[in-house]
Amino acid sequence: MRTSLNELQQIEDYLLRQENNPAAAGFEVRLALQPSLQESVLWQQQTYDLIQAYGRMRLKAEIENVHQKLFHSPAHQRFRQSILQLFSRK
Structure with a gap:
């Protein structure tokens, strides 16, 4: 199943806890009722975690490079x- 861009935006708003998201309560209800949405949220969170870990790894490598120089x-x-x-x- 292909996730719509609108749903991806809602997941992102939920995961990043956007303060100006008035539909947060409705999204949490959908999340409780739809296992496929729960799975999408899980995959999106894992993606964010991997991106963050990669960024940290690159920063450490850059700092080590400067240290060596x-x-x-x-x-x-x-x-x-x-x-x-x-x-x-x-």
């Missing part, structure tokens, strides 16, 4: 020494 490149040796001095015991 700043702390292991000869061009940034002065920066590295400055940072290490901040954390060294005197």
